[in-house]
Amino acid sequence: MKRNKQNPDFVHIGRKLLKWYDSNARALPWRNTKQPYNIWISEIILQQTQVKQGLNHYLNFVERFPDVQALAAAETDEVLLYWKGMGYYSRALNLHKAAKQVVEDFNGNFPEKYEDILKLKGIGKYTAAAISSICFDEKIPAVDGNFYRVVSRLFADDFDISQSSAFKYFSELSMMMMPENKPGDFNQAVMDLGSEICRPKKPDCGSCPLNENCIAFQSGTVHKFPVKLKRTKTTDLFLKYYFVHHKNQFLLKQRADDFIWKKLYEFPDEVPVEFEQFVENSTVVKHKLTHKNLTIQIETVNLTDEVDFISLAKRNHFNVVDFSESKKKSFPKPLENFIDKWIQRPTEIK
Template sequence: MTSKKQNADFLHVGEKLLAWYRTHGRDLPFRNTRDPYKIWICEIIFQQTRISQGLNHYNNFITRFPDVQTLADAESDEVILYWKGLGYYSRAINIHKAAQQIMNDYGGNFPSAYEDILKLRGIGKYTAAAILSICFGAVLPAVDGNFYRVLSRIFADDFDSSSSKAFNYFSELALMMMPKNEPGHFNEAMMDLGSEVCRPRNPKCDECPLQTDCLAYNLGLTTKFPVKSKRTKVSDLELTYYFVEFAGNFLIRQRGDDFIWKKLYEFPNEIRDDFKDNISHQKTVTHQLTHKKLTIHIYKVSPDDEKLFLEFASEGGFTAISLEGSHGKSFPKPLENYLTTI
């Protein structure tokens, strides 16, 4: 810990942040509740996901699965359907498994011990701290990307936010700043400040309640923080799909839980040789993901023999389904577009 930090009045800054939150905090559907189920769901949905992107998903999810029991009893496909378009689909799989864990291991009552919460699939240190502080008043900072950004700016601290030690490092800073009687509100305040004011780019420093406390601002260096050493790597991925159609039905198959698009549905990626004369359309589209540049070749195939169509489906483990029937399934975004345009 450097001397500049020892001299700072941490708690005073935390109180100022809390005061700002009382008048400027966002009005969100998962605020004003201490139901650990709801807080849990919202924390998972908003991992690596902006509020504007996931808000409808949250509301729809809570309406359809209002409690642990309902979620645990649901079909996996339906849970994933409610995750369609959010990305990082292992979250949906894990959230379903965790609901069943809560039913089996805790009689349907959301656990309140840190070690127990951490055992639930898909819940790490951040989410456990968020649930415990907001729902149970535990004095734990919920250190996420907002904390890294806000704290590194306040202290003009070049600690590498992408390092594995960042969580513990910023947890110590946050703990000194946190008013111990309102840990949940403090954590929510830091998130709101980070997303609305202390934004990654173009921070609204003239609206910031902590402006005078912010070393980066006073030095004119807000753009230098947080420091992150990791660079996003983009790799190329080429995919081929065949939209095999007969009498209004087409073939789909569920992906495994490895690689991308876990448990989502896709089309066959190869066909038998005697179908190749029945290819009527072909197109190639590129699609940019965060870590991958996709090139997708898609062919439309219309076999003229129902027996061969069903035989091919059976051998490949494919299901023949109508366009209406496919609405209950989740397709990757790039493939979903083809459903209506092919």
């Protein structure tokens, strides 16, 4: 059911939502400021991380990098280290690159306009809209999954959100509801409503401040929205590593800035043929990334004292670390789990 977007009464829904938000807004540290740097960091963290998991990460990150200048001046490895535990490390790399852009292209001043914010690395339409509306009162809806879900249910709108035109369609529809003042509060109200009440599964419609206006609720069709017809294909990927260790040290290398796991550390993916005699066992790990199913085989290579471990590393451009030093490196999650399990093994079987 498509709605007539010229209906001038839509804005009363936005006002009702703002009134609810005034009394029910979640108490979050980045809501105590309108500094664009803090809002930016929080929005990037929350892209793939729930609030309860991301809160401490946010606090630790902004304590170490309190402003864009501090972030721009940091080493990549340290930025990745402070991102550790949240995954999707490309977000941290893009933050670092964007911070350098702000310093170099905007004289260290975070851009205020939506179009300028969009120029920063890793910032898309949603994040640019969130920053510009919250920090600079630019009237623009921050359309994300919450918006799709809330708005499509409100109007029982069956517009397919997998279509490329969905962002523009729901942006226009949301704009009709957005009051002239407090655009940032409106966007955050939709975020809170979508996260806390209008959830993907088991929505709490009885507590929703808009249930009287919600066509899907009134017609008992909430479960049908939003409509998403196109499914993203997943691909299978096989990776093989060699965990080459000698006593309490092992070899690792840093990934390039392309494909998956950019700039993270990993084990060698090939070793000299003569190392086959030192292979102890093989471990297979399954891991899922967005749109990728990974099968990871890890061959454990236990080198003897006769092998010149350090020279081997230098010849093959590997790094040598001990287990305590490895905690200062950022690894893909399945490799980090492997290292943790190895550390916990009894000494006599290592």
